[in-house]
Amino acid sequence: MNIWKKGIVLLILLAIGLFGCAPQAEFIKLQDDLSTATRKQNQLQQRIEVVEGYLKDKTTTSQKGQQDIHRIIADLGVKIDQLSTDIQIIQGKLEENNHRISELAQRLDDQAYKIKELSAKIAAADGKPAGASEKAAAPPAPQEKGKTGQNPSDVYNRAYQDYVNGNYDLALTGFQAYLTEFPDATLAPNAQYWIGECFYGKQEYKKAIDALDKVAANYPKSEKISAATLKAGFAYLELKDKTKAKAYLKKVVDQFPNSKEASLAKGKLATIK
Structure with a gap:
């Protein structure tokens, strides 16, 4: 096969490889973001439970102290709600990315088949069957x-x-x-x-x-x-x-x-x- 023809095939293969990397990298980042947001949400929930425990303790008699605790709980609740929203957004993006990765994988399968066809045509143009080096040339099988x-x-x-x-x-x-x-x-x-x-x-x-x-x-x-x-x-x-x-x-x-x-x-x- 001529060098320039080999170059064409290699460029196509490289393009396909690079095309497949981006969605996978984005998918991994989204998974990390989801894990981080979920961890923060769990930590906030634990803090709320601790503060609620103090609130129920009879030793906390100061009205101002209880008001402060209620305010802290309310603030933490707002933060949890925001994190819940963030998690839903990330999960939605993950689902969309799942679909994209799945579809991309199937496209790559078809493109790989086309690469084989292209290699066979180039080899035929050179007078050699695909994959042959010193073997005798043979014409490609005609498609029915x-x-x-x-x-x-x-x-x-x-x-x-x-x-x-x-x-x-x-x-x-x-x-x-x-x-x-x-x-x-x-x-x-x-x-x-x-x-x-x-x-x-x-x-x-x-x-x-x-x-x-x-x-x-x-x-x-x-x-x-x-x-x-x-x-x-x-x-x-x-x-x-x-x-x-x-x-x-x-x-x-x-x-x-x-x-x-x-x-x-x-x-x-x-x-x-």
Whole structure:
């Protein structure tokens, strides 16, 4: 492969890597902020309990002394209320960040696949198959076209780009067409997953859950199952069904303990009361 072509691939990989760092760093900072705010809230609550103990003590007979204690309790109560508000804001940001990290992870999976395709095309242009060095050159395997004569990569990429641009209806149509035309394609599980993401983006959470459940049902060996299960758990939370949300999130932790989705599921479970 020519040096400049290798450089293109390396630049793309570097861009993808940097793109993934920011949300994760923000997520860690928010977790630290939440821990700090919660600790301060607990400390204030302990101080209130101590002051209330003094107030109940019969030896505290001075009316002025009791008034001062009441004022201190009131001030501490205001501080606790403010911290509670701060904690709710941080938890909201954490939830939003969870969604962003999950979605970003799935985008990176698709981008990694595109990198492989790009490497194969560059290698083919050089007269070598991807991954070969001294081996004999071989032409890349042609992609099977669908009934409409379209290339599967083109159909998938158009649908995916529509999703990235927020055109969920167009993306839905594209991914559904992809599954109809190429039901056994390598990216069929991904297409099914993104159908669920499209419904989630449209806030049609029940339809999102149905679509995401089909990933495991139709593609039991797919690497997308953990991501689909996690997203379905988030969808149940949007529907205020905490019982099913917890069940789905725990399934991710139990069945995929070493995955990035398991880490996100644990974080979300910790915020559900």
